[in-house]
Amino acid sequence: MAAFRDRFAIVGIGRTKVGHLPNYSARLLQAEAARLAIEDAGLKPQDIDGAVNVKGEGGGGPSGGWTDAFPRVLGLPANVYFHVGRGGASAVLGLATAVKFLELGICKYMVIAFGSDGLTRHRQGGGQEETGRPGLWGAPLGDLAAVSHHSFFASRHMHEYGTTSRQLGAISVSERRWACGNPDAYMYGRPITIEDHQNSPYVAYPYHLLDICLVSDGGSAFVLTTAERAKDCAQRPVYTMGLGYGDVMAKLWWDKANYTQLAVAPAKATAFKEAGIELKDVDVAQLYDCFTSEVLFQLEDYGWCPKGEGGHFVEAWNIAPGGTIPVNTGGGLIASHHHGDFTGFLEAVTQLRGEGGARQVKDAEIAMVTGHGGEVIRPGMCSHHACLLLRRG
Amino acid sequence: MAWNKPLPQIDRDMEPFWDALKRHEFVLFRCQECGAWYWPAAFCRNHPNKPLFGSLAWEKASGKGKIFAFNIHYRAFHPGFANDIPYVYALIDLDEGPMFGTRITGCDPKEVHIGLPVEVVYEDITDKYTLPYFQPSKVGAR
Numbered sequence: 166m167a168a169f170r171d172r173f174a175i176v177g178i179g180r181t182k183v184g185h186l187p188n189y190s191a192r193l194l195q196a197e198a199a200r201l202a203i204e205d206a207g208l209k210p211q212d213i214d215g216a217v218n219v220k221g222e223g224g225g226g227p228s229g230g231w232t233d234a235f236p237r238v239l240g241l242p243a244n245v246y247f248h249v250g251r252g253g254a255s256a257v258l259g260l261a262t263a264v265k266f267l268e269l270g271i272c273k274y275m276v277i278a279f280g281s282d283g284l285t286r287h288r289q290g291g292g293q294e295e296t297g298r299p300g301l302w303g304a305p306l307g308d309l310a311a312v313s314h315h316s317f318f319a320s321r322h323m324h325e326y327g328t329t330s331r332q333l334g335a336i337s338v339s340e341r342r343w344a345c346g347n348p349d350a351y352m353y354g355r356p357i358t359i360e361d362h363q364n365s366p367y368v369a370y371p372y373h374l375l376d377i378c379l380v381s382d383g384g385s386a387f388v389l390t391t392a393e394r395a396k397d398c399a400q401r402p403v404y405t406m407g408l409g410y411g412d413v414m415a416k417l418w419w420d421k422a423n424y425t426q427l428a429v430a431p432a433k434a435t436a437f438k439e440a441g442i443e444l445k446d447v448d449v450a451q452l453y454d455c456f457t458s459e460v461l462f463q464l465e466d467y468g469w470c471p472k473g474e475g476g477h478f479v480e481a482w483n484i485a486p487g488g489t490i491p492v493n494t495g496g497g498l499i500a501s502h503h504h505g506d507f508t509g510f511l512e513a514v515t516q517l518r519g520e521g522g523a524r525q526v527k528d529a530e531i532a533m534v535t536g537h538g539g540e541v542i543r544p545g546m547c548s549h550h551a552c553l554l555l556r557r558g
Numbered sequence: 559m560a561w562n563k564p565l566p567q568i569d570r571d572m573e574p575f576w577d578a579l580k581r582h583e584f585v586l587f588r589c590q591e592c593g594a595w596y597w598p599a600a601f602c603r604n605h606p607n608k609p610l611f612g613s614l615a616w617e618k619a620s621g622k623g624k625i626f627a628f629n630i631h632y633r634a635f636h637p638g639f640a641n642d643i644p645y646v647y648a649l650i651d652l653d654e655g656p657m658f659g660t661r662i663t664g665c666d667p668k669e670v671h672i673g674l675p676v677e678v679v680y681e682d683i684t685d686k687y688t689l690p691y692f693q694p695s696k697v698g699a700r
């Protein structure tokens with residue numbers, strides 16, 4: 166990878182309230198988050214000459230997305246506007262694509278934004294329930310929600326390594342402890358114990374309700390520019406260090422190892438090589454946590470513990486406040502809110518700016534953000550993994 | 559009772575698979591050059607291919623495999639499943655190699671375990687569609 170380290174900077178972040186916000190469209194929440202991010206950077210809407218719409222699905226989504234767009238709502242004079250998306254690996258993809266427009270000098274300041282009305286739609290009977298794009302596998306057979314197939318990860322890891330539901334519960338409890346230090350988290354002020362996790366109803370065995378991420382309305386956004394321009398912005402810049410990707414879609418139906426691991430290896434190798442650091446240099450890790458097993462797999466796949474020992478690692482509270490590696494310090498998708506990898510991305514920037522309040526990790530200098538996603542025909546699941554390394558300015 | 563669950567959304571490349579189910583046949587995509595099996599439809603990974611899937615054809619397969627991973631749904635994410643919970647949805651390691659996700663029927667969910675031999679069973683849900691459920695293999699049938 167050429168010229169990524171220290172070349173670009175996140176200079177502004179914005180997030181609306183999260184939770185149940187039935188009075189606003191996803192587009193307005195996205196525009197509001199973008200407005201907040203631009204303001205945070207000390208810029209004006211007129212400064213923004215590029216905008217990226219981060220969606221769950223690249224180019225798709227509701228038809229309203231094609232006839233109206235958040236830069237129009239905000240009045241941004243963007244010369245460039247496009248959609249990107251890869252499930253929960255989309256904030257990082259937004260950054261990766263925006264970089265090229267900055268590098269070529271086409272854009273000076275780009276805003277990358279996400280908006281969701283997922284909880285409102287869920288409560289109206291939509292949301293997670295899916296009934297049909299052509300080629301979608303499994304809905305008539307009962308594969309109706311992400312948990313319908315993502316729980317295969319837990320099933321396999323328990324079978325191969327003896328991991329227990331209580332150990333997965335330790336991940337949920339750890340994230341809830343972090344959320345209790347974050348007044349913006351949906352679960353703020355609501356601590357839980359392992360027993361609470363065990364007593365929460367099964368949604369799809371082996372997953373209890375408390376193994377599963379939240380669904381959230383709200384918007385998230387950030388402003389990206391070059392390192393040179395970042396010096397003139399209002400906030401302490403957060404610089405890009407390394408970026409890597411992995412995808413196992415070609416091997417999902419044959420390589421059984423892909424049900425107890427994620428596509429971390431190539432993503433890690435590329436990102437850490439560019440950054441010139443080692444795993445032990447990471448001060449805070451925002452690991453994509455749609456379900457507890459995804460966190461467990463990443464702890465093993467990145468090498469914080471050996472393969473198969475993630476259960477013991479988390480039950481010793483290594484990822485909780487006061488542990489050896491702070492993970493999902495804002496509460497993550499499980500205990501704060503689900504804005505895809507924007508949740509971890511904005512928390513990483515918050516930590517590197519030293520603005521984490523009660524949950525601030527002392528002297529956090531280097532942060533890692535991961536994305537996880539994909540749309541491969543089920544039972545293929547999410548085949549995709551992204552790793553972004555950031556450092557404080 | 560009339561079918562009250564989602565209907566299959568069939569991709570053009572997979573139509574022969576669904577047509578075979580209607581005849582109560584379980585087919586997989588097989589390379590005519592090296593014998594490798596695929597599901598869903600794919601080019602053969604083992605050598606150069608003829609254009610547009612020309613090296614492969616749908617062939618009758620065993621319809622047997624072993625449970626590789628499974629879950630038990632306690633929540634109906636679609637109203638049509640309200641009377642079916644708890645039900646088992648599983649990932650099956652087919653004898654021919656590919657992995658296949660489907661519902662396990664014909665047994666108590668508590669009897670399901672990883673490694674359990676299973677075989678296809680057909681459910682005609684409408685005049686147009688047949689679903690491939692799997693159930694525990696009959697003793698001696700393997």
Ligand SMILES: [Zn+2]
Nearest residue numbers: 589592602604
């Ligand atoms: Zn072949």
